[in-house]
Amino acid sequence: METNEKISDSIAKKLAGAAHSRIFKITTAAVLFLIIITGVFGLGMAVGYRKANFSYNWGENYHRNFGGPRNGFFRQMPMMFGSDFISAHGTTGLIIKIDGNNLVVDGNNTPEKIVVVSDKTIIRNGQQDIKLGDLKIGELVVVVGNPNTGGQIEAILIRVFNSK
Amino acid sequence: MKDKKTNFNAKETVDFSLAHLDKMLPEILAEGQEPPAYLLPKIILAISHRRLFYARMEMIGSLAVSGISLSVVFFAVSELGRQFEQTGTLKILFLAFSDSMAILANWQDFALSFLESLPVWPFALTMAGFLLLLVSAGLIFNSLPKLNFNSTFKLNN
Missing domain, CATH: 1.10.287 (Helix Hairpins)
Known part of the structure; x- marks a missing residue:
């Protein structure tokens, strides 16, 4: 009985020593680093997929939304430093056209997008909630929403900044 | 073996050096040579x-x-x-x-x-x-x- 206790104590001490060893700490740090980097990579892939998908839909439906070549302009868009696929879940820019429930928002050096306003869309200017009819052409807006298959953004929130 | 070109005999040279070293070694150790200041x-x-x-x-x-x-x-x-x-x-x-x-x-x-x-x-x-x-x-x-x-x-x- 005492011998078994001594053996278990010695094993416990060895395991405790191993847990504090340099190799154990390095291995733990390496595994943690791999987990973090894998998570970041997955997040990047998820965001990139959504942007690419929306960019494709935007290009394929450009002639329906804005008029133009039937094949769309997507393949002709140059990829410059710092620019990549179109953001799918929001946009920032000036309102250049209001067509019924649709707004056309033109970003600064970014492609114009159609924002679809529904009954659930919150439109705010300062501390007040406003309606679609209160929006004017030339106002700077920030839109957060969901992309649809037609290359448009279904707005959840529209905030008006300084009008120009 | 003698080198035919230089007439150099390695064995004889080593034997000569060892013989002189035996005589010179006590003098070298006795002087206690030190490097310059x-x-x-x-x-x-x-x-x-x-x-x-x-x-x-x-x-x-x-x-x-x-x-x-x-x-x-x-x-x-x-x-x-x-x-x-x-x-x-x-x-x-x-x-x-x-x-x-x-x-x-x-x-x-x-x-x-x-x-x-x-x-x-x-x-x-x-x-x-x-x-x-x-x-x-x-x-x-x-x-x-x-x-x-x-x-x-x-x-x-």
């Missing part, structure tokens, strides 16, 4: 000069790296600011404070909107520039004490 300071001075030279080279290299990193940081920060303005990242982030309830109700769309608007490459370049600046600053601070000539070498008495 100026030799030690001369060696110390040479080591100090060499260390000072390496410290100066290290300082010049560190200053060059810090100059390059400063220019990289300046370019990257200006590009980052331009990209923030273009993509509206800061405006989207502002929504988290101005419309917090609406953003909380749709936090996934807001998070994706924010992440999509981030200018990734200018941000990564800025971070790389700052890292390079920190490393070069560390090298400069490390090499500063070595530039003091008097402290480049200390005698262990």
Whole structure:
């Protein structure tokens, strides 16, 4: 009985020593680093997929939304430093056209997008909630929403900044 | 074996040297030869000069790296600011404070909107520039004490 206790104590001490060893700490740090980097990579892939998908839909439906070549302009868009696929879940820019429930928002050096306003869309200017009819052409807006298959953004929130 | 060209016999030469060494060795040990008095300071001075030279080279290299990193940081920060303005990242982030309830109700769309608007490459370049600046600053601070000539070498008495 005492011998078994001594053996278990010695094993416990060895395991405790191993847990504090340099190799154990390095291995733990390496595994943690791999987990973090894998998570970041997955997040990047998820965001990139959504942007690419929306960019494709935007290009394929450009002639329906804005008029133009039937094949769309997507393949002709140059990829410059710092620019990549179109953001799918929001946009920032000036309102250049209001067509019924649709707004056309033109970003600064970014492609114009159609924002679809529904009954659930919150439109705010300062501390007040406003309606679609209160929006004017030339106002700077920030839109957060969901992309649809037609290359448009279904707005959840529209905030008006300084009008120009 | 004799070398036919030089008439040199290695075995005879070794035997001759060993015989003379037996006679010379007691005289050599008895004299207790010591190096001249100026030799030690001369060696110390040479080591100090060499260390000072390496410290100066290290300082010049560190200053060059810090100059390059400063220019990289300046370019990257200006590009980052331009990209923030273009993509509206800061405006989207502002929504988290101005419309917090609406953003909380749709936090996934807001998070994706924010992440999509981030200018990734200018941000990564800025971070790389700052890292390079920190490393070069560390090298400069490390090499500063070595530039003091008097402290480049200390005698262990």
